[in-house]
Amino acid sequence: MSVQPASTEVASRTMAIIDEMKDMEGPLLPILHGVQHEFGCVPREALPVIASGLNLTRAEVYGVVSFYHDYRSEPAGRHVLKLCQAESCQSMGSDAVAAKLKQLLGIDFHETSADGAVTLEPVYCLGLCACSPAAMLDGKPVGRIDAERVEEIVAEVRA
Amino acid sequence: MIPRIFIPGDSGALALGAEKVAEAIQAELAERGVEAKIVRNGSRGAYFLEPMVEVAHDGGRIAYGPVRPSDVKSLFDSGFLSGGHHKRWLGDPDRIPFLASQTRLTFARCGVTDPLSLDSYRKHGGLRGLQNAIAMEPAAIVAQVTESGLRGRGGAGFPTGIKWKTVLDAQASRKYIVCNADEGDSGTFADRMIMEGDPFVLIEGMAIAGIATGATKGFIYIRSEYPHAVAAMDKAIAIARRSGVLGVNVLGSAHAFDMEVRVGAGAYVCGEETSLLDSLEGKRGQVRAKPPLPAHKGLFGKPTVINNVISLASVPIVMDRGAAFYKDFGMGRSRGTIPIQIAGNVRYPGLYEVAFGLTLGEIVDGIGGGTASGRPVKAVQVGGPLGAYFPRALFDTPFDYEAFAAKDGLIGHAGIVIFDDSADMLKQARFAMEFCAIESCGKCTPCRVGSVRGKETLDKLAKGVDPDRQIALVTDLCNTMKFGSLCALGGFTPYPVMSALRHFPEDFKPAPVAAAAE
Numbered sequence: 303m304s305v306q307p308a309s310t311e312v313a314s315r316t317m318a319i320i321d322e323m324k325d326m327e328g329p330l331l332p333i334l335h336g337v338q339h340e341f342g343c344v345p346r347e348a349l350p351v352i353a354s355g356l357n358l359t360r361a362e363v364y365g366v367v368s369f370y371h372d373y374r375s376e377p378a379g380r381h382v383l384k385l386c387q388a389e390s391c392q393s394m395g396s397d398a399v400a401a402k403l404k405q406l407l408g409i410d411f412h413e414t415s416a417d418g419a420v421t422l423e424p425v426y427c428l429g430l431c432a433c434s435p436a437a438m439l440d441g442k443p444v445g446r447i448d449a450e451r452v453e454e455i456v457a458e459v460r461a
Numbered sequence: 462m463i464p465r466i467f468i469p470g471d472s473g474a475l476a477l478g479a480e481k482v483a484e485a486i487q488a489e490l491a492e493r494g495v496e497a498k499i500v501r502n503g504s505r506g507a508y509f510l511e512p513m514v515e516v517a518h519d520g521g522r523i524a525y526g527p528v529r530p531s532d533v534k535s536l537f538d539s540g541f542l543s544g545g546h547h548k549r550w551l552g553d554p555d556r557i558p559f560l561a562s563q564t565r566l567t568f569a570r571c572g573v574t575d576p577l578s579l580d581s582y583r584k585h586g587g588l589r590g591l592q593n594a595i596a597m598e599p600a601a602i603v604a605q606v607t608e609s610g611l612r613g614r615g616g617a618g619f620p621t622g623i624k625w626k627t628v629l630d631a632q633a634s635r636k637y638i639v640c641n642a643d644e645g646d647s648g649t650f651a652d653r654m655i656m657e658g659d660p661f662v663l664i665e666g667m668a669i670a671g672i673a674t675g676a677t678k679g680f681i682y683i684r685s686e687y688p689h690a691v692a693a694m695d696k697a698i699a700i701a702r703r704s705g706v707l708g709v710n711v712l713g714s715a716h717a718f719d720m721e722v723r724v725g726a727g728a729y730v731c732g733e734e735t736s737l738l739d740s741l742e743g744k745r746g747q748v749r750a751k752p753p754l755p756a757h758k759g760l761f762g763k764p765t766v767i768n769n770v771i772s773l774a775s776v777p778i779v780m781d782r783g784a785a786f787y788k789d790f791g792m793g794r795s796r797g798t799i800p801i802q803i804a805g806n807v808r809y810p811g812l813y814e815v816a817f818g819l820t821l822g823e824i825v826d827g828i829g830g831g832t833a834s835g836r837p838v839k840a841v842q843v844g845g846p847l848g849a850y851f852p853r854a855l856f857d858t859p860f861d862y863e864a865f866a867a868k869d870g871l872i873g874h875a876g877i878v879i880f881d882d883s884a885d886m887l888k889q890a891r892f893a894m895e896f897c898a899i900e901s902c903g904k905c906t907p908c909r910v911g912s913v914r915g916k917e918t919l920d921k922l923a924k925g926v927d928p929d930r931q932i933a934l935v936t937d938l939c940n941t942m943k944f945g946s947l948c949a950l951g952g953f954t955p956y957p958v959m960s961a962l963r964h965f966p967e968d969f970k971p972a973p974v975a976a977a978a979e
């Protein structure tokens with residue numbers, strides 16, 4: 303892994319986040335959230351900076367980053383569509399909704415459309431089980447997704 | 462008096478269009494030059510009526526729902542600000558049958574009050590439990606919680622008071638209260654609803670836990686899939702701090718207690734208490750072997766109370782009304798009320814808080830009204846992705862920890878997901894294994910490897926390859942996972958798999974045979 307600490311912009315912005323949070327109890331996850339908020343992902347160049355800032359090994363930091371589904375290695379598309387695939391939504395036809403959205407967007411789960419418009423991700427429960435099938439589009443909840451809602455979602459991410 | 466309009470800001474209501482309704486009402490108020498105060502309340506939990514808008518006037522409230530943005534003009538035309546009739550008119554919300562038949566103790570204020578108004582919280586009985594606790598010895602608080610019979614609402618059902626006593630008795634320089642708000646089970650949304658709809662009750666419950674055990678610091682670990690709950694709790698904590706509910710002198714007493722929110726990062730297994738603690742410490746969310754118990758060596762090695770949101774949110778009512786009041790509800794060793802979350806393919810989905818003891822059939826057919834699709838109910842999964850699938854034949858099972866265990870099931874966090882007769886139980890069993898494989902923390906072999914092999918074996922079964930052998934293999938594998946896994950993820954994945962196999966054997970026959978049978 304090639305590293306250019308301090309000199310790079312990633313390093314300095316990461317260090318600012320570390321400085322702000324390092325006195326918290328158990329600061330690593332908040333710092334990683336902060337880094338992802340800053341860059342849209344957790345860039346590889348940030349890992350050694352975090353490791354030295356918290357007196358951890360790079361392997362430890364990498365181990366944590368890779369453990370959690372939320373941390374991205376690349377930034378997502380302009381929109382992020384999280385489609386619930388858990389049991390409650392399954393009982394209301396989330397499989398068919400997923401198939402239709404994949405077809406209309408031309409991408410599979412964990413992929414970003416070629417124009418960078420949208421990233422499609424499966425999620426296992428959004429707590430919207432009383433309005434299944436459900437999704438979250440850019441942090442906004444969407445419930446009772448039917449054919450009409452699918453069209454609306456596609457139109458919104460394409461706009 | 463200016464009329465008040467309640468439009469839920471609950472994310473379930475938002476998912477059904479509450480924000481557009483709020484915008485339309487705001488626009489209509491401006492256009493007509495009418496003055497009204499808009500309150501973004503939580504949801505009362507009758508999601509089939511959401512977005513449910515309520516108008517308060519002359520001391521009473523009138524509900525309308527489900528309101529669509531296109532209804533707003535005609536609502537104003539019908540004089541809804543003074544309770545006028547309209548096709549969406551529901552009348553007094555407390556008399557809507559789904560709500561009127563509940564026993565709301567933990568959720569008494571949810572959907573009723575302004576979630577971020579401490580005045581409103583006090584007016585509706587808030588902080589009385591904490592006030593009582595402050596006047597008591599810690600051991601007496603613990604005794605009252607123990608006496609109430611309150612058991613862990615996260616799923617394990619461990620008596621809350623006993624957990625607290627262990628922490629109270631532990632000697633340490635620092636102790637913690639950790640709230641497990643990593644509500645990842647499909648079919649559950651009670652934690653989300655209370656955090657969005659009545660965040661102060663959780664703060665109050667945690668402060669009581671702190672005073673009872675000598676802990677001065679609390680963490681609420683909320684899953685990242687709940688951004689609205691995170692925002693509500695952050696705001697409520699800031700208000701509580703400014704108002705002296707939290708801080709160095711809780712409500713002016715000599716007790717110090719403060720708390721903060723921590724956000725998860727998409728790992729289901731962090732709902733398991735020891736992996737949650739590792740995650741809070743900034744590690745991979747891997748399960749710890751027990752002992753030591755978290756009550757002895759928990760967060761950062763210090764004695765830690767770790768309780769579910771609903772357990773902690775039920776403490777204020779116990780401290781306010783007394784142990785006997787709470788204990789009076791329920792059956793057997795399951796005391797008090799339980800917020801049942803009715804979800805999936807169901808006509809009347811929502812949160813239904815009631816004393817333990819209703820039968821599964823009363824919940825699914827009576828309260829839930831059967832399926833949304835109108836087809837027959839085939840299976841009900843109770844307790845999330847690690848809970849068993851129950852057929853209609855078990856609908857006489859009462860909602861009670863022990864009664865469900867006796868039928869090889871669990872009530873878990875009290876979420877129930879209903880499936881109609883189009884469900885393929887082999888597919889559901891396979892999903893249980895697949896989910897376990899995706900979410901396994903990897904620490905123990907039965908879970909990490911067993912889930913993958915289980916999925917492969919069920920795939921072979923679906924293709925009709927040597928079916929008897931695959932069924933024998935899966936059964937043996939489930940036995941290994943159940944008794945050999947470190948935590949409930951690997952240990953309970955056999956529940957959905959084996960219950961599907963036991964109760965719906967026809968779905969586990971190879972495709973050509975199943976086709977012939979239909």
